[in-house]
Amino acid sequence: QVQLVESGGGPVQPGDSLRLSCVVSGRTLTALAIAWFRQAPGKGREFVARASWTIGITLCAASVRGRCSISRDDAKNTVYLQMNALTPEDTATYYCAASDESNTISTYDTAYNYWGPGTQVSVSS
Secondary structure, X not given: OOEEEEEOOEEEOOXXXXXXXXXXXXXXXXXXXXXXXXXXXXXXXXXXXXXXXOOOEEEEOOOOOOOEEEEEEOOOOEEEEEEOOOOHHHOXXXXXXXXXXXXXXXXXXXXXOEEOOOEEEEEOO
């Protein structure tokens, strides 16, 4: 069974950077496609970034492109989401998700069958 646990969220000020972590257990990272989504209060779930390392493709959503990167540490079986130049619009609960289809490049949450509990990010001055 694949389990995901996010961490690294918290209160930050506009312009700050954050690195969110997603520790994966039950499967190696190369056997999965990984994505990050977020959900702001009162809004639907929004795609942020995804990675399919078996085919070497990563992507950040247009809303965060240029401020976002996704990477991994195989030794720690951990995926990272780096977010820079944060704005209040980035305030949300951030979720790590995984798919058994390691070459998945979908930006839809229905394509991912494993989810972490989320980590909350709050950006305000």
